[in-house]
Amino acid sequence: MSGALKDAAIRVERPAKTLRELALDKVREAIVNGYFRPGDRLVERDLCAQLGVSRTVVREVLRHLESEGLVANLPNKGPIVAQLDIEEAKQIYEIRGALEGMAARLCAERGSPEIVAALEESLTAIRNSYRDQDMAGVLANTSSFYQTLFTMVDRHVAWGVVNLLTVRINHLRSMTIKTERRGIEGPAQMSKIVDAIRRGDGEGAQRAAMDHVAAASAIAEAVLSAQKPAE
Amino acid sequence: MSGALKDAAIRVERPAKTLRELALDKVREAIVNGYFRPGDRLVERDLCAQLGVSRTVVREVLRHLESEGLVANLPNKGPIVAQLDIEEAKQIYEIRGALEGMAARLCAERGSPEIVAALEESLTAIRNSYRDQDMAGVLANTSSFYQTLFTMVDRHVAWGVVNLLTVRINHLRSMTIKTERRGIEGPAQMSKIVDAIRRGDGEGAQRAAMDHVAAASAIAEAVLSAQKPAE
């Protein structure tokens, strides 16, 4: 047993979060869960007041969210919450399909039982959340399912990309999840991914992952085009 | 001919670039082409002096580059130019393979002659740049080859992702390009992509695109592991 390990255990992990990071999380949260709606203006000084921080911080936060694609900047008019158009959403789902498919294939090819176990754990958590109508839980556990898919084969960069894209369609996700029958089909499709991984069937795992995203995309498209005319 | 088109032609495309954007480009440039080396500290006040702008602007720029992955922020020590480790580089190449493969397949399935023509034009430009030993030209034209690949099938989001990732490995690209034989093999591989697209062979186009990236990745890995011990 090494001193290094002991050190790691002892190390005081400070919250160390800067004010900026806290503010960033708050605003991102607020956008993602709909407190700020797409198209809403984000007036710097108002945000200062609401967050209780200075303009310096608010501006950095807005810049950051802009580069994440959550905020759009109209020249000389200021930042607004980005609108999600249907075409962009479809492309995001497509990219997720490509990357999650890749990760699933890699998991299958690795053929490690721990991966299967971890995925199944997430899957169970998802099913439980559906059963309890806990939609926030569904989202969180789905996210962790995919996180294992990527990180078990050490694809942190790809996971980062998927995460970045996912926040942009987050409110879509929460709508697709509530869809009739999704509580049954979703987990079933994800289960197919796990099955293929267990069999070591890379091709099948990839296809199953892509199918799952494609299904989500189709639902999202339906939801989005149904709501667009209403506005 | 429509008034709309005329307007578009006349429209004064304003420089309208905010100071912040100009500064962003400058600093990104400086990092990408090696004026700032990986690991270098980026001291805010020094940058202010060098760029001739205020700290506010510099900080926003640093935030932006941080979210692009070009700058890393050490807590309590400040921003430095991000180090590119070999593992991360490989993952970036892998992602590019997945996305460029996808785009190539879509191009092939679309089967439009304009796509082939546009790609061939870029390819010729690349060959010419190689012939003239114009390495900057090679990079630019390679970039435009892939840009057509994505944008001809309207995959702007994926192109954005690829672009984002590519800046992080830009100096690697310029090293792989200079490699012996790359001037022959590179265009040859890209030519295979175009051939498959012309045949409408989606599967083949995807494979060819992935092969090309894989080759670049292998060279990059060799370059990187050869230079790492030297430092």
Place this chain on the structure above:
DNA sequence: AATCGTATTATGGCCTACCAAATACTGTAG
């Protein structure tokens, strides 16, 4: 001489205050 505590410096994080320019709003005169 080795160690320990203390001042100094460099720097990031954060704040306030200010100005210029563009935009949106409003009230008034014709």
Place this chain on the structure above:
DNA sequence: CTACAGTATTTGGTAGGCCATAATACGATT
């Protein structure tokens, strides 16, 4: 009722200052 001038709002950008922390240098103590 319209046109126009003036006003408020808001962003883009600047200047400068305060505080906390980390590193370094320096000096004192044993």
